[in-house]
Amino acid sequence: MEENANLTAERSLEIIAEQIERSRNVVAKDTGQSLYLSGLATMGTAVIVALANGLSASPNGHLLWLVLPFIIWLIMRIHDRKQAQVPVSLVGTLVGRTWWTFGSIVIGFYLFALIWNFMALRLFDDHTTAAQAMVTITPVIILLMGMAVAITGHILKRRWLVLFGILGGLLVAFCEYSGVIGSIIAYSGASVKTIIVFHVIKPCLSVFLFSLIGLVIPGWMLKKQNP
């Protein structure tokens, strides 16, 4: 771009729109990279938790989820050091605050649910009553994650990202609540041990699936769309 004062009104507006769009694209690309890396970290953690749960046939491996925020924080720190700094903008700030809010609610909810469920198991001798009193964690987190992805799509003006968030969140949460896959396994004549293992790794499968649909694929698409 050179010094040129012979501009038409249309060209002037074109320059303004172009620069604002460029700015949005820079943020979109950076957000894409963050979604992609966070998604990969979440999928990796889901595999580790599933292995821990599957091998021990107990849900204790779920405590490993507490390490995930630190892993994501560490990856982002390394990524930010390597990459040229993206200027602070309203769009970037809104996206950042959306995910910060999501992270805070999820960590708070997860800790609350852990304590609540632990208390339910201690307070009720009857396992059916205890199970009814327990809080289901995964679908809530997946719905929140879907909402965060959809809001990010609205901020970045990417309609397909909004759809990924809403449809991915609803689809995975539906599978979690309905127990469709669990029922199929139960009716297929699987052994009791297989059913128990499935139940302790089921949340990991859901998180893995949503991370792929809601984070990794949209993140990769955002990166590719904004070279």
Place this chain on the structure above:
Amino acid sequence: MMFPALDPLLHSELRLAVISLLMSVDEADFTYIKEQTGATSGNLSVQIDKLTAAGYITVEKGFKGKMPRTTCRITPSGMEAFKNYVKALKKYISAGK
């Protein structure tokens, strides 16, 4: 119909691009502005100096680690000038239709 005069300081391709870019961010590095506008360092420096002299932007020189860093930020009068410029442009365009 009387047309409002277009701010000559903003009515230039590169200066307009710089101001438009700074309108959408809190602050931006010289390197970032250079990348986004595709301008040469020398030309960009001259235009940034003109915008600074008019009080439309502020420039802060500092360091990021050991690397020198020049940060530009739009001022309230720069924002006002930009708004007036866009308003005037709209009048020109609507009169042309």
